[in-house]
Amino acid sequence: MPMLEISNLHASVDNGEKPILKGLDLSVPKGEVHAIMGPNGSGKSTLSYVLTGRDGYDLTDGKVSFEGEDIGELEPEERAARGLYLSFQYPVEIPGVPTLTFIREALNAQRKARSEDEVSAPDFMRLIREKAAILNVSMDMLKRPVNVGFSGGEKKRMEILQALVLEPRFLILDETDSGLDIDALKVVSEGVNALRSPDRAMLVITHYQRLLDYIAPDRVHVMSAGRIVASGGPELAKELEAEGYDKYVRAA
């Protein structure tokens, strides 16, 4: 049984007025990393929101199961506690809430939801120091409000830092490489690779081969107009980079 199994997924925005996903099938087995590529507006971010339960992104038909459980009706926080993590294409600024406080509260909320003990303040500090070092994130940055005034690249590093602390079971990375300089791309990719394990899986949304050079995917899927229109091995990403989406967009 795949870890994530999506079948015939239809989803709409604007109170069901505007269909975006139109019969999408995808399965990601445990331990694997799958990449999704596709033209702007094909519905990649929409898929990430539908999977994580964002209000306003309505699942109108089909099914999403995570580790055998139908998660279509679960609240976003319930999905998070089950281990679904989304690294946002555009991480959100939260004025007035220090990043450290936010990550600690999130970690403890997830642990509580799983009936695990809360992490003590000193243990949390040890944990965050260790993970922040991996991503070159300073303590100074962690004291600032969540994402407020961070550069694009800093925001993306912060997304991966949170993933390292929360240790989700399934990661969706929505254009985590956009806005990163060459060094940051390397650092972030190392962070992501540190999370690779036989118990985890990932869905990596990207426009560029360069991220996939670091995070070697097991499978690559092409998305167009709300559906997966082609799937293949890592060589498919290289072909797309060379030839573009033309033939898939026309095929769709």
Place this chain on the structure above:
Amino acid sequence: MTVQMTLTPAETALLDALDGATGWRAATRAALENRGLPNKRDEAWKWTDLRRLTGNITETGKISIAGSREPDAKLPVTHAPTDMLPRLAGALGGEARIYTLSDGESLSLDLSASAGVGHVIYVVEVPAGVSAQVFERLSVADGGFANIAVLYRIGEGASLDRIVSTGDCPGILALSGGVDLGEGATLRQTTLTFGGKLIRLETHLAHPGAKAEAVMDAVYLLAPNRHADLTTTANISGPDGNLSQLTKGAVASHGHGVFQGKIHVEREAQRTDARMTHRALMLGERAEIDAKPELEIYADDVQCAHGNALGAIDETALFYMRQRGLPEAQARAILIRSFLAEPLDRIRDPQIRDSLLEDLVTGLEVLS
């Protein structure tokens, strides 16, 4: 032509209490008989109908004052305040309590009102050059109408931190505060309220310009069926004065928040720097917030600005937080707290600041 109005039982009881009054007390009685208690036909009360809500409160209540110390003096009220409510407090609240603060003093006053109508009037003197703090906590029981008037006189070069906090208020509270600011004096006022059946908190600032500085900040958080009205006026009469006001609020469905702020800058008040900001969150579709910020500027060389913004919780931030595992109610509470905390963060006394921030968190728990 005067239209004969039908008096409410509360008004009739007040008139009875003023029977046989002389001087300004008699004038107060006549004004009450003519115009009644403040109500929505009065421009300054259009969103806070005190008359309607006090209607049937006739018996005499009691306002007990637990202070960190006794007043220095109790004196008969000889001068009439201008507005109806402080006039009534002066006429019916007995002798005025006079507190004269000493340098470094921190005075706390806990006023709690029972059911029934109660009046209190007190005066706080901050002599020239003195630096002091006053912390007023107010509560009114169900069925109560507490009418409290206070006058602050802040002398030349003196400095006062005033913190006003209303606790549990199922009853009705009107607090009318007058502040006379001396030259080069400083006022830092912070108010926190969770509303009541009706709460009206007024501050009327007489600002001389003259390098005096005033901060009047406020926070309101209103659950369903709670009402709070924060009304301030500031008259700046001389040059080189400073005034800054920040009010932040959050109102649940069926709660009602009112902010009225008026800054009047006289012709002589050149180089005034005055800022007034009101920002509030509507926490539900049936929340009601009325705001009226006003600047009246007669001087030409001033820096004055006002801003007023009503909004809802940022749904994108809410989803982001929930995606990280925070339950919706907790995520909402964190967002509201961080929105409201700013004025409280500026309170200088760390103990009072922390205790008000804690009250805020408790208030948010009640809301969710």
